[in-house]
Amino acid sequence: MSDLRDLYQELILDHTKHPRNFGALENANCRADGHNPLCGDKLTVFLDVSNGVVKDARFQGSGCAISTASASMMTESIKGKTRAEAETLFERFHQMLTSPPDVEVQDAEELGKLVVFSGVKEFPVRVKCATLAWHTMNAAMRHEAEPVSTE
Amino acid sequence: MKGLSEVLAPETRKTLSSADVARIREDFPILKQQVCGRPLVYFDNAATSQKPRQVIEAISRFYAEDYSNIHRAVHTLSQRATQAFEAVRVKVQRFVHAAEDREIVFVRGTTEGNNLVAHGYLRPRLQAGDEILVSGMEHHSNIVPWQMLCGEKNARLRVIPISDDGELILEEYERLLNPRTRLVAVTQVSNALGTINPIRRMVEIAHRQRVPVLVDGAQGIPHLAVDVQALDCDFYTFSGHKLCGPTGIGALYGKANLLEAMSPFQGGGDMIVSVTFEKTTYNKIPHRFEAGTPDIAGVIGLGAAIDYLQSIGIEAINAYEEELLAYATQEVARIPGVRILGTAQAKASVLSFTVDGVHPHDIGTILDQLGIAIRAGHHCAQPVMDRFNVPATARASFAFYNTKEEIDALVQGIRRVMEVFG
Numbered sequence: 001m002s003d004l005r006d007l008y009q010e011l012i013l014d015h016t017k018h019p020r021n022f023g024a025l026e027n028a029n030c031r032a033d034g035h036n037p038l039c040g041d042k043l044t045v046f047l048d049v050s051n052g053v054v055k056d057a058r059f060q061g062s063g064c065a066i067s068t069a070s071a072s073m074m075t076e077s078i079k080g081k082t083r084a085e086a087e088t089l090f091e092r093f094h095q096m097l098t099s100p101p102d103v104e105v106q107d108a109e110e111l112g113k114l115v116v117f118s119g120v121k122e123f124p125v126r127v128k129c130a131t132l133a134w135h136t137m138n139a140a141m142r143h144e145a146e147p148v149s150t151e
Numbered sequence: 152m153k154g155l156s157e158v159l160a161p162e163t164r165k166t167l168s169s170a171d172v173a174r175i176r177e178d179f180p181i182l183k184q185q186v187c188g189r190p191l192v193y194f195d196n197a198a199t200s201q202k203p204r205q206v207i208e209a210i211s212r213f214y215a216e217d218y219s220n221i222h223r224a225v226h227t228l229s230q231r232a233t234q235a236f237e238a239v240r241v242k243v244q245r246f247v248h249a250a251e252d253r254e255i256v257f258v259r260g261t262t263e264g265n266n267l268v269a270h271g272y273l274r275p276r277l278q279a280g281d282e283i284l285v286s287g288m289e290h291h292s293n294i295v296p297w298q299m300l301c302g303e304k305n306a307r308l309r310v311i312p313i314s315d316d317g318e319l320i321l322e323e324y325e326r327l328l329n330p331r332t333r334l335v336a337v338t339q340v341s342n343a344l345g346t347i348n349p350i351r352r353m354v355e356i357a358h359r360q361r362v363p364v365l366v367d368g369a370q371g372i373p374h375l376a377v378d379v380q381a382l383d384c385d386f387y388t389f390s391g392h393k394l395c396g397p398t399g400i401g402a403l404y405g406k407a408n409l410l411e412a413m414s415p416f417q418g419g420g421d422m423i424v425s426v427t428f429e430k431t432t433y434n435k436i437p438h439r440f441e442a443g444t445p446d447i448a449g450v451i452g453l454g455a456a457i458d459y460l461q462s463i464g465i466e467a468i469n470a471y472e473e474e475l476l477a478y479a480t481q482e483v484a485r486i487p488g489v490r491i492l493g494t495a496q497a498k499a500s501v502l503s504f505t506v507d508g509v510h511p512h513d514i515g516t517i518l519d520q521l522g523i524a525i526r527a528g529h530h531c532a533q534p535v536m537d538r539f540n541v542p543a544t545a546r547a548s549f550a551f552y553n554t555k556e557e558i559d560a561l562v563q564g565i566r567r568v569m570e571v572f573g
Contacts, residue, residue, distance in 0.1 A: 017572075039510070039512035040536070123516060
């Protein structure tokens with residue numbers, strides 16, 4: 001049995017209960033909506049990207065513990081990063097959650113405290129919850145008009 | 152091993168004792184397993200029910216001994232298969248108390264039954280400005296087919312509102328019925344709230360204005376004795392897989408005169424009397440609506456499922472499930488921070504709830520780790536979620552093979568959820 005504490009780690013629960021960077025960003029120049037029809041998670045990611053650098057990132061919406069914590073920690077971790085760095089971080093994060101167990105994630109140290117989500121891998125139906133905010137951020141950067149759906 | 156029906160005649164059984172349930176559980180191989188190291192507690196019965204070995208074996212025996220295509224060949228196997236297939240039609244007829252077996256059309260499930268009525272019955276009769284009346288507690292399968300038709304014909308979909316307890320407001324229903332109403336499509340039991348709707352009364356009200364009524368029986372037939380003649384509904388649709396039968400098979404009941412007046416839904420083999428390139432003459436009902444080779448083994452499995460439920464007794468199943476629901480409602484309501492959605496007077500087997508500060512999906516994951524299978528989400532009834540202003544609920548739904556001990560495990564599980572998020 002996978003331990004529940006692997007999934008619901010203290011840091012994740014803390015971000016669920018007290019999400020950081022929560023609420024609309026007035027001067028956002030990129031935004032996108034994300035939707036996970038499976039569990040009804042809906043969120044909007046707001047970004048202020050100037051000269052290729054993420055100056056500010058916020059989100060709002062409602063979702064499960066994993067999607068809320070993931071959105072909260074994502075906004076923290078991409079602030080100050082260049083577009084390319086944020087995209088690479090998304091790739092690493094995605095890899096951590098989806099790669100086969102015997103494959104090591106490249107440059108895992110870049111993920112920093114985002115490794116708390118590694119336990120989600122043991123719960124395949126919840127991977128979408130953890131990646132929703134990231135997919136939405138990616139769409140916001142690319143100014144995609146269609147809302148992101150995990151389905 | 153002795154079957155339950157041999158131990159006690161169904162008509163003498165008012166409810167199920169714990170000894171009865173213990174014997175019944177022996178019939179369900181899947182219930183013996185462990186999930187995440189704990190005994191499986193299966194509380195997702197409103198989504199689909201588990202299968203007794205009697206059903207599994209009937210399908211396997213049919214393939215091993217009697218399988219062939221039906222209605223065509225003169226050889227022995229085909230005759231045997233046809234006979235077994237048509238015998239199930241009579242079984243379904245008796246199970247829902249239809250007047251004639253030709254009023255039973257085999258379909259893939261409730262969804263296909265609803266779509267068949269939408270295309271075969273309503274489509275040629277629906278005009279711009281006409282109205283279709285559904286209820287606010289419908290499953291998407293009893294909304295979308297009508298909505299698609301309304302879009303095509305420029306007709307209007309109207310909705311019977313729900314009270315805070317999750318009951319249909321009948322005064323509003325009467326008010327919404329009008330000379331433009333062409334059909335009422337309503338569920339017998341709500342999959343998201345458990346409400347049992349007063350179908351007989353609703354049909355009577357609609358018929359006063361000569362409006363036909365389709366009853367979505369997907370959640371009704373597993374729990375209630377169904378008598379389509381007593382209900383006087385014009386159409387009744389259900390799925391076999393919620394009834395301990397296989398997936399991919401269900402039935403549409405339609406009053407013979409209505410089915411007679413309906414055009415075929417799909418063209419193909421078996422639904423014709425003769426075909427030339429100039430003209431095709433359609434077969435009589437119900438075969439007119441059963442184009443192509445059907446799920447023959449599915450029908451055989453459905454027949455075995457009906458036999459199985461009848462050997463236990465529908466009334467006893469209903470009475471026992473009522474006890475389970477009452478017990479679960481009482482025990483879950485006691486947990487602080489839990490809100491139960493759907494508190495109608497008449498309910499069947501569904502306990503929908505939310506826990507303060509915890510998303511239903513997280514409840515579902517934690518309970519799963521304790522071996523308990525519940526459903527978390529919108530239950531394909533998003534308008535119900537909107538009505539109660541929640542994105543989703545956790546739903547435990549019960550069947551006659553569940554026990555009070557399993558409900559105790561659920562209650563402990565919900566307490567564990569609260570510890571994790573405490």
